[in-house]
Amino acid sequence: MTEKLIDSGMVLLDLDDSGVGRLTLNRPEAANGMSVPFLRALYDALMRCHSEPRLRVLVVSGAGPNFCAGGDIKDFASKGEGLPDYLREATSWLQISVSALMRLNAPVIAAVHGFAAGGGGFGLVCAADLVVAAESAKFLPGATRAGMAPDAGVSVTLPRLVGLRRAMNLVLTNPILSAEEALDIGLVNQVVPDAELAEAADRLAATLAAGAPLALAASKRLLWDGVGRSVETGLPDEARTVSELSGTADAREGLAAVIERRRPVFTGK
Template sequence: MTRKLIDSGMVLLDIADNGVGHLTLNRPEAFNGMSVPFLRALYDALMRCHSEPELRALVLRGAGAHFCAGGDIKDFASKGEALPDYLRVATSWLQISVTALMRLNAPVVAAVHGYAAGGGGFGLVCAADLVVAGESAKFLPGATRAGMAPDAGVSVTLPRLIGLRRAMELVLTNPTLSAARAKELGLVNRVVPDEALSEAADQLAGTLAEGAPLALAQSKRLLWDGVGRSVETGLPDEARTVAELSGTADAREGLAAVIERRRPRFTGR
């Protein structure tokens, strides 16, 4: 059974009984292009995710033909000379939304079909924890093609995901990457037939939802924090986190399950 949390508007949200949520970008008529109202709706939906204790994994997807085509170019062009002020607002909402995605305790699986382009689509892919792509999906940084610079944290996340030289080439030359090439580079975890995308993403999210939520949340935090810090600052935090987790009921259950050769039953305590 699925519970509808946000059932109308530019971003939809639901959560199933197994703890798997679905956050759907819902501007198919604009290829899920990002405007300020859209970004506010995205942030509100992510904040709702943060307030749902039953959420154990989240699938991020797009309605219509594409995952997300990036910024809403027509919306941007309509602002004329006021565009810089408008983009300051848009970028602020985008950045806090990406941060909310990375800081969500539940692991995030991006299910990508069609295009994932620009700071919006490409940036959300870089900010997801795991990425499953349909075999016909395309990935395009796109910012410099439009006379812009990367946003949505891409200038930080992309070099860490694929290395500085490769990131520099993608950002400066804007090739359109196939799903297979994106997987080779390390942007995508799995490539599946287009018709199997939804099922594959849900299966992966379902597997994550069965995991120990406290351990997954802390592991995710450590890995994202590691993107921007040194080993010297990261190792003490890692050790402290491991010690704290060892005192949880889930850790005791996990050890018992290994010893008894059975599936663990995690409760998030």
């Protein structure tokens, strides 16, 4: 039996009898792009997870064709000169949501299909404990392509996951990684046929749900703490940098170019 903990809105949450929770990003019309209201809903759902003693494992997925395309660039572009203030708020909600994922006692599985891009999508992948990807999934850091910098803790998590040189290449040149390429560099744990994604994620979730909750929670905490500089330490620096960059002409050009599907022309201003 499945209980609907949050059954409407931009983020959905349910919990079954075995303790498996399923959090669904629910803005399919915007490729689950992250706006401030969306990020508030995500945080609220994660706080519900933290307060739910029955939760043994959390599976995060996206509704519609994509896992998450990152920030809602149309929403960002509409803010004009107010974008830095808006992004300060957006990155604050994103930061505490990422921290909430990593500090959740229950293991977190990201089940990824379509695009996982930007701080929203790519960042959530990096913040998950385990990642199962559909064969057609694509991964893209994307920030510098839009005149921005990494957020969601990616500046800390990505180098630890794939190594500094690979992280530099991914962030600075923005290749679109296939699921197999993501598997090869250690960004994801498992790649399965598209039609088997939900089943594979559920199978892994069932294995974790049958494990020792206290041991899994302690092990997860030790591994995240062992990252070195804690992700939380890097988050304020990321937020400050992203907000400052969002006020530049290059950031406005980057957003416009993505919306208009053309190559950006950056001027360094």
